[in-house]
Amino acid sequence: MKKNILKRVLTLALAALLTLSLFACGKKNNDSSTSTSGATSYKVGICNYVDDASLNQIVDNIKTQLAAIGQEKGVTFEISYDNCNADSAVLNQIIANFIADKVDLMIGVATPVAVAMQAATEGTDIPVVFAAVSDPVSAGLVESLEAPGANITGTSDYLDxxxxxxxxxxxxxxxxxxxxxxxxxxxxxxxxxxxxxxxxxxxxxxxxxxxxxxxxxxxxxxxxxxxxxxxxxxxxxxxxxxxxxxxxxxxxxxxxxxxxxxxxxxxxxxxxxxxxxDYANLGVETANMVSGILLDGNKPATTPVLTFDxxxxxxxxxxxxxxxxxxxxxxxxxxxxxxxxxxxxxxxxxxxxxx
Known part of the structure; x- marks a missing residue:
């Protein structure tokens, strides 16, 4: 009689432990999910240099293309956007905020923004993609257009x-x-x-x-x-x-x-x-470059800078x-x-x- 009671107690205890174990595993799995429906989320910080028609057009097309890619690939690009209005102090603060927010990638629109981002992310694993940098080699951003050589690449609006x-x-x-x-x-x-x-x-x-x-x-x-x-x-x-x-x-x-x-x-x-x-197209191609780095594992150091006709x-x-x-x-x-x-x-x- 005592043996049966002891056996029953052990069985109930084992069942309780198994239930707790399954519940704990399920809870851990839900907590580690990056987003709903199994989608993956990436944080992207975009900083614009000034408020003008060309640069705004680039930003608009980057956002639109990333949204389209996200829908197609089943991922989410969480975009943080700001404009420094050519103020270096504001620019540095924006970049510091991006770093504090642990963005997965930064986009710098125009040369001054790209240069500041490159300096601020040196020694980190945060890739930088620039847009509308006329002469990235002379600006010291890349070693060459074909092989940037650092954790940065992007699109150039080189002028003939x-x-x-x-x-x-x-x-x-x-x-x-x-x-x-x-x-x-x-x-x-x-x-x-x-x-x-x-x-x-x-x-x-x-x-x-x-x-x-x-x-x-x-x-x-x-x-x-x-x-x-x-x-x-x-x-x-x-x-x-x-x-x-x-x-x-x-x-x-x-x-x-x-x-x-x-x-x-x-x-x-x-x-x-x-x-x-075509700055609209430049924005689209900048977004495609971002997608290649975040989704396809492309390395900025070996991703050629894109130039246009x-x-x-x-x-x-x-x-x-x-x-x-x-x-x-x-x-x-x-x-x-x-x-x-x-x-x-x-x-x-x-x-x-x-x-």
């Missing part, structure tokens, strides 16, 4: 300066005085301005440099350009001038001076012409009329020098064109 200047002289073969408008502190302007000087020196055409670091300073520089009666203005992919474009385009147009620039967003904001990469010329037809020029005639003149010639009208953002 000679191609833009060719357009100036195709439209006005007699141009003799070219204004070079840019911010000396912008890394994206250093190489293109150097190349522009070499081009103009070889052609025997006079030029003068005009600089500014704020919208007010750029506006003053434009006043000097008008007073000096420049035949045309050249600006590369300079974020400071891009931010100021809405404040200066009318002054240049009224003076009859065409502004040739390194991105279609300048033309959107009132420049006569923007020549360069700079062959699209975007003409602002509003400014074209004000300058007394004919869009159709210009399109025919520029066609042999470009992959594509397209038109645009003045607006603050690309989304405004669809309203």
């Amino acid at each position: 300066t000679d191609a833009i200047l060719d357009l100036i002289f195709a439209a006005n073969p007699g141009a003799k005085n070219i204004a070079l408008l840019y911010d000396q502190g912008q890394d994206s302007s250093t190489t293109p301005i150097k190349n522009a000087k070499a081009y103009l020196d070889k052609k025997g055409v006079s030029y003068k440099e005009y600089n500014g670091t704020t919208t007010d300073e750029i506006s003053l520089a434009v006043s000097s350009i008008v007073a000096d009666k420049a035949d045309a203005v050249f600006t590369p992919t300079d974020n400071t001038v891009m931010t100021a474009e809405l404040a200066i385009y009318e002054t240049l147009a009224k003076a009859g001076i065409p502004h040739y620039t390194g991105a279609d967003s300048f033309a959107l904001n009132g420049a006569f012409l923007g020549y360069g990469v 700079n062959g699209t010329a975007t003409i602002n037809t509003d400014i074209c009329k004000e300058l007394g020029l004919n869009y159709d005639d210009l399109a025919k003149t520029f066609a042999p020098l470009c992959t594509k010639v397209q038109s645009i009208v003045t607006a603050e953002n690309f989304d405004d064109l669809n309203k």
Whole structure:
């Protein structure tokens, strides 16, 4: 009798222990899940340098493409986005916040952001993907475009300066005085301005440099350009001038001076012409690169920097009329020098064109 009672007690105790063990295992499994429905979640920190049409377009397309990839692959990209507005102290704080939040990857839009991210993540395992860095080698971000060599890679909006200047002289073969408008502190302007000087020196055409670091300073520089009666203005992919474009385009147009620039967003904001990469596509390809690193295990150090065809010329037809020029005639003149010639009208953002 005692033996049966003891056997029954042992059986009940063993069953209780087994139940507790199964419950504990199940609880541990649920706690370790990164998200619901078995999906995996990745934290991505995006920092934009300034609020302008080109860079905003890049960010919008990065977000949209990551969302599409996430839906297709059954993963979630938790995006933290911020804009430092060209303030280095704010930029460093944003990056520090990303690190504290333990992001899986950082995206730096424009050269200053990419440089700061690379410095801040040195010695960590956080990969950095940059977007719209005009000269990543000269900026010290990568060893070469083909083999970055560090925990960073990305997309470049390298500018074919000679191609833009060719357009100036195709439209006005007699141009003799070219204004070079840019911010000396912008890394994206250093190489293109150097190349522009070499081009103009070889052609025997006079030029003068005009600089500014704020919208007010750029506006003053434009006043000097008008007073000096420049035949045309050249600006590369300079974020400071891009931010100021809405404040200066009318002054240049009224003076009859065409502004040739390194991105279609300048033309959107009132420049006569923007020549360069498709920033919407650049954003998409940046997101694809992020996906390759996080989902496919690609190593940034061996992932080539992606460059694009700079062959699209975007003409602002509003400014074209004000300058007394004919869009159709210009399109025919520029066609042999470009992959594509397209038109645009003045607006603050690309989304405004669809309203």
